[in-house]
Amino acid sequence: MYNVAIAGATGAVGEELLLVLEEYNFPIKKLVPLASARSVGKDVEFKGQKIAVKELTCDVFEEESIDIAFFSAGGSVSAKFAPCAAKAGAVVIDNTSYFRMNPDVPLVVPEVNPQDIALWKKTGIIANPNCSTIQMVISLAPLHREFGIKRVDVATYQAVSGAGKKGMEELLEQMRALFNFKLEKEVENREVFQYQIALNVIPHIDKFLDNGFTKEELKMVNETNKIMHTNMEIAPTCVRVPVLRSHSEAITIYCEKEVEVKKAKEVLANFEDVKVIDNPAKNEYPMPIIATDTDYVYVGRIRKDLYEDNVLHFFNVADQIRVGAATNAVRIGIKWIESEGEEFLKGKYGK
């Protein structure tokens, strides 16, 4: 059993982590919720009990003898405090982008590259990939094994939960304003997104770079190749849409081999945590309302290109807060316990 801390326990992903840890019956001896000084005095709920939030400090990990620390409080917070947790002897599972491309830090999607977890010993930190990357690599991995992917073109339809609780609140408040006043009128409240997000679509997530792509798009390029140990060409267009918490992606893959729709469906359906929903005759395909609050990547609209034999198109959807963040982090924790935990505990407690 482990002492587990959640840094960012009052946030959208932090709250979901509490639910997923409980659902997965994670072996917890003591749970320590951490957030900023603003949240001291608040409680979080875990297994029907209220637990007081503590302030995230460098010393708290040592003081509380933390074994596993989940971080989801933003990149600058991880930069400052994750090394404290690692130094105190905890394994850090970090949800931010801060350590992801560090060659000494494994970047892990347990369904795809569980073997990389072993690298955790170098820094004590395991990075959780970007949400759009996680659901994309889970659907690319079985197809890459079957057909050999050379290039990926992807357009995302990303939910507002990717911008945290504040992003979700901004969409809901704008929707409320639109219902109360005038449809299509620019609503007043606009802090998180560059433009009104209610009834709109914004082709801009994270900062623009000199090459015309955004940082979010480059995360998908670099993280996908790191996780899959590939050198694929990837061209993403990341778009924010007025959906609460599930991301969708329209993906085209260019393969070494000729693709076959039947085979693609078969390898996807047999892959861990993928569900194929693809029955045009009955209007069945993946959508955010199907994926929300579940732990699967849903894949559908699988079809061969009209012109090229080696090109396949499909659509995937997954819950951003769960598959794209909390559930992936907990699955990393479980794999880590399976592969390293006993040894770690032996060292720590002399068992």
Ligand code: A2P
């Ligand atoms: P707090 O609620 O005290 O601000 P979200 O991703 O939904 O926006 O949530 C962000 C999470 O990160 C919250 O739990 C927030 O705590 C926490 N957080 C943000 N900044 C800090 C900080 N400087 N130190 C500790 N926790 C922080």
